[in-house]
Amino acid sequence: MYAVEVENLTKIYGTGETAVRALTDASFRVSPGELVAILGPSGSGKTTLLTSIGLVTEPTHGRVVIDGITVADEGWLPGLDLKRIRRERLGFIFQAHNLIPFLTALENVMVAMEINGVGRKEAKQRGLDLLGELGLAERAGHYPSHLSGGQSQRVAIARALANRPRVILADEPTAALDTENGSNVMALLKRLAVENHSAIMVVTHDHRMVHGFDRILDVSDGRIVGERRNGGTA
Numbered sequence: 072m073y074a075v076e077v078e079n080l081t082k083i084y085g086t087g088e089t090a091v092r093a094l095t096d097a098s099f100r101v102s103p104g105e106l107v108a109i110l111g112p113s114g115s116g117k118t119t120l121l122t123s124i125g126l127v128t129e130p131t132h133g134r135v136v137i138d139g140i141t142v143a144d145e146g147w148l149p150g151l152d153l154k155r156i157r158r159e160r161l162g163f164i165f166q167a168h169n170l171i172p173f174l175t176a177l178e179n180v181m182v183a184m185e186i187n188g189v190g191r192k193e194a195k196q197r198g199l200d201l202l203g204e205l206g207l208a209e210r211a212g213h214y215p216s217h218l219s220g221g222q223s224q225r226v227a228i229a230r231a232l233a234n235r236p237r238v239i240l241a242d243e244p245t246a247a248l249d250t251e252n253g254s255n256v257m258a259l260l261k262r263l264a265v266e267n268h269s270a271i272m273v274v275t276h277d278h279r280m281v282h283g284f285d286r287i288l289d290v291s292d293g294r295i296v297g298e299r300r301n302g303g304t305a
């Protein structure tokens with residue numbers, strides 16, 4: 072079973088004269104354990120693609136299937152609890168600085184589990200385990216303002232992994248990092264994709280990181296115009 076299936080996905084924002092066609096007929100599939108980049112210029116539709124898979128943006132046409140569940144087919148499928156599917160099956164990673172500033176690293180990770188109904192004790196244990204795995208055991212009690220960019224990004228990754236999602240969606244996760252930290256984050260995402268058998272989709276402008284991906288989807292003007300494996304020639 073694929074982790075993500077997208078078929079003829081089209082998104083038009085607004086209607087009439089002000090309508091903006093952000094995506095046209097995008098189709099692809101992502102397997103569990105695959106690390107996929109969505110690469111393209113500003114305004115090409117990358118974020119729209121990611122947020123459509125992330126159950127945030129309602130597709131105008133086409134089908135989206137997440138972890139075997141058809142979530143959209145000519146618009147959201149009626150009767151689905153999208154919030155629940157999002158909480159249970161998806162993990163989101165954004166740029167480094169969206170941690171909750173008044174919670175410690177550990178609490179930032181725990182909160183993701185607690186809103187999913189995980190008890191405090193269990194959330195704390197898993198949070199500590201995850202931070203340990205990401206090399207942040209010593210930083211668990213620190214507030215985001217006392218973490219480096221790379222450390223904050225690893226906390227954000229721990230938080231995205233907390234509920235063991237089948238699909239992880241990341242928007243420019245290395246943009247705010249220097250090359251070394253960016254490469255470390257990429258290596259980590261790759262390891263996590265394989266070990267956890269998660270599909271990871273990353274929107275990036277960052278050509279420095281492109282070699283780390285299994286596959287690259289090139290997006291231009293709302294269309295997927297190319298697909299390369301293992302970094303290709305970029």
Ligand SMILES: Nc1ncnc2c1ncn2[C@@H]1O[C@H](COP(=O)(O)OP(=O)(O)OP(=O)(O)O)[C@@H](O)[C@H]1O
Pocket residue numbers: 084085091092093111112113114115116117118119120
């Ligand atoms: N909520 C919205 N309402 C109207 N138009 C939108 C909306 N969101 C995005 N768009 C338009 O859709 C097109 C694709 O935008 P999108 O944000 O998906 O591109 P992007 O490739 O992620 O860009 P960037 O790299 O600059 O973030 C753009 O023309 C944008 O202006």
